Amino acid sequence: MDLLLISVVLVSIFLPPLLLRTLAPHLWTDLLYLRDLVRILVSYWGWRRRRPPFFVLDRFLEQSAARPHKAFMVFGAESFSFSDTDRRSNQVSRALQAQPGYRPGDTVALFMGNEPAFVFSWLALAKLGSPVALLNSNIRSRSLLHCFSCCRASVLIAAEDLKEAVEDVLPSLMDQGVSVLLMSKHSDTPGIQSFWDQIEEASDAPIPRSLRSHVTFKSPAVYIYTSGTTGLPKAAVVNQNRLLTALAVLSTYGVTSEDVKYVNLPLYHTAGFLVGLIGSVQTGSTMVLKRKFSASQFWDDCRKYNVTVVQYIGEVMRYLCSTPKKDNDRDHRVRLAIGNGVRAEIWREFLHRFGNIRILEFYASTEGNIGFLNFTGKIGAVGRVHFFHKMFFPFTLVKYDTERDEPMRDSDGLCIESAKGETGLLVSKITEIAPFEGYAQNEQQTEKKKLRNVLRKGDVYFNTGDLMRIDEDNFIYFQDRVGDTFRWKGENVATTEVADILSISECLQEANVYGVQVPGHEGRVGMAAVTLKKDEEFDGSKIYNHVVNYLPSYARPRFIRIQSAVEVTATFKQMKVKLVEQGFDPGSIHDPLYILDDGAKSYVPLSAQSFASIGSGRMKL
Structure with missing residues (x-):
């Protein structure tokens, strides 16, 4: 009897957890995510109710008051506490107020890379x-003139090392009556005024709140430009409410005031500005600012500054994994x-090589109204579909015709939702909680990102332009960008999938995959611009065997172009256009150009004769 009772007790203790692990393996993490989602909403609405209105700048002022002597920003051998940063930004504000061409509230353009002056200037302008x-x-x-014109700025503040770039467009700026300020102590160019000397002479007394009393939650806070992989960049409007939302979201990323964060991504883009700078404002953590990303210096810097949190985007992790192995890698x-954009194979390689580092992958875009976190x-x-998340931020995946470059629609003119496991276009409903602010001075591109009559007549969704897939366990995966995926032989080819396969071959370092048109052929045929690993030569036979083993015939690149470097944007997005x-x-x-030759079972050099045969239709692909 005692044995039976003990058995019943043991079963009642251990069976429920085992059943939960089997039937709902992600229940615990889902509950933790729900907790974080509630924390985000509570923080956000708590800040929204404060009077006078509470903005990101106010969070910085809170941190400065709470921990004035703590290092906020480290740049090389220089270190600036919260208090130092606050006072220096006050000086920038007062020096700017003395400029005849500026009034508090005017839009100002910052033209500088990662340096302390960027942070001082942004805070100074927020105070005004x-x-x-x-x-x-x-x-x-x-491009510079275009971006400047988008925001209708009255003042341009430029870094000293960008003086020549400013001089190239100076006549146009002067014609527009723009005040040009250079972060230097001296300028010998008429029309470009030195500004740093004025900053050093200015008072560091606090800036009156009354100078920003006109700011509301709908007021533009910053304009962040798209990378411009196609055409000229667009200025995404990021208003004060969106910055406050980011502040609330960043509070759940697991960074604390004790952390030291390594920021080597550009501050003028979303990742560097929001996750890097605004993240440190929220958490009170120290930000180690690097002028630009360097794979060879990355880990040495982490050791030197006792870094505990790093950022990544795009190909950064691939670059780190491509550096020569060292005994002190861990x-x-x-x-x-x-960060975002790390591929599965690189993710595994990174952990294997550099140790037990938690990878917090997220999905978001500068102008988008939907995001995911791989908690x-x-x-x-890139994340996991969660009921409560979808309740607050309605989204869906819809079937996409890559040949027509548009969503598929049914007989009623509505979009067709993708099934589980099927790739579809991610669209997110535009609501008051999830707005889409659009692009400055560009109504055409703003309207182009809106998708109407998606699930019901009259509804409006934000078109992310990203193809995603949701598996049976509700995990969501990025597949490709619309326009990158192309159709060949009646099949869709995902460029990122092909690039992943090529990049794990023996001799190739990187691969940029795209589709090119061929006379007499429907769709676009696959081509890859690749770089070689150090001290490696291109082996056409090995690459042929590799792609045959891993890829179906329609997805195998027909052409390979060998480059010395794959061209990328400032945020490491590959340039394809x-x-x-x-x-x-x-x-x-x-x-060097190569063509896939099934007869030779190799990639062979592409001759002028072969090219002519393809064009005339004598050689079929």
Whole structure:
């Protein structure tokens, strides 16, 4: 009897957890996510109810008062406490107020890379109630003028090392009556005024709140520009409410005031600005600011500054994994990596090589109204579909016709939802809680991102332009960008999938996959621009066997172009448009070109004769 009683007790203790683990393996993590979602909403609405209105700047002022002597920003050998940063931004504010061409509330454009002056200037302008356009420090001439014009700024503040770029467009700026301020102590160019000397002479007394009393939650806070992989960049409007939302979300990422965060991504883009800068404002953590990403210096910097949290985006992790292996690869204090765009194979390789680091992968876009967080750590996923998340931020995946480059619709003109496991276009309903602010001075592109009559007549969704897939366990995976996926032989080819396969071959370092048009053929045929690993030569036979083993015939790249480097944007997004336009003509491309030859079971050099045969239709692909 006693034995039976003990058995019943043991079963009652251990059976429910086992059943839960079998029937609902993600219940616990789902509950933890629900807790975080509630925390986000409570924080957000708590801030929204405060009077006077509470903005991100006010959070910085709170941190400055609470921990004035704590290091907020480290740049090389320089260190700036919260208090130092506050006072220096006050000086920038007062120096700017003295400019005859500026009034508090005017839009100002910042044209600088990662440096303390960027942070001082942004805080200074926030104190004056001025929207800030974050210009990409790599753009020049026509693109620079275009981006500047988008935000209708009255003042341009530029870094000293960008003086020549400013001089190239100075006549146009002067014609518009723009005040140009250079972060230097001296300027010998008429029309460009030195500004740093004025900042050093200015008072660091606090800035009156009355100067920003006109700011509301709907007021533009910053303009962040798209990377411009196609056409000219667009200025996404990020208002004060969106920044406050980001502040609430970032509070659940697991970063604390004790952390040291390594920020090497551009502050003028979303990842560097929001996750890097705004994240440190929220948590009170120290931000180690790096001028630009360097794979060779990354871990040395982490050791030098005792970094505990790092950021990544796009190909950053691939670059880190491609560096020569060292005995001290695991000798660091990094515990958390926050970012997006890491592929499953690189994720595994990164953990295997650099140790037990938590990878916090998320999905979001600068202008988008939907985001996901991979709170479970599922390798390869960008997040997990959660009932409460979907209740507050309605979204769905709809079937997409890659040939027509538009969503598929039924006889009633409504979009067709994708089934579980099927790739579809991610669209998110535009609501008061999940708004879409659009692009500055660009109603056409703003309207283009709106998808109407999706599930019901009259509804409006934000078109992310991203193809996603949801598996049977409700994990969501990024598949490809619309326009990157192409159709060949009646099948859809996902460029990222093909690029992943090519990148794990013996001799290839990186691969940028795209589709090119061929005369007499429907759709687009696959082509890859690749780089070689150090001291490796291109082996056509090995690459042929590799793609045959891993890819179906329609997905195998017919052409391979060898480059010295894969061209990417400042946030490491691969540039495809120019490559697509150049096609595969050996007469106009100086890089080595190869064509897949099934007869030779190899990739062989593409000759002018072969190119002519393809064009005339004598050679079929």
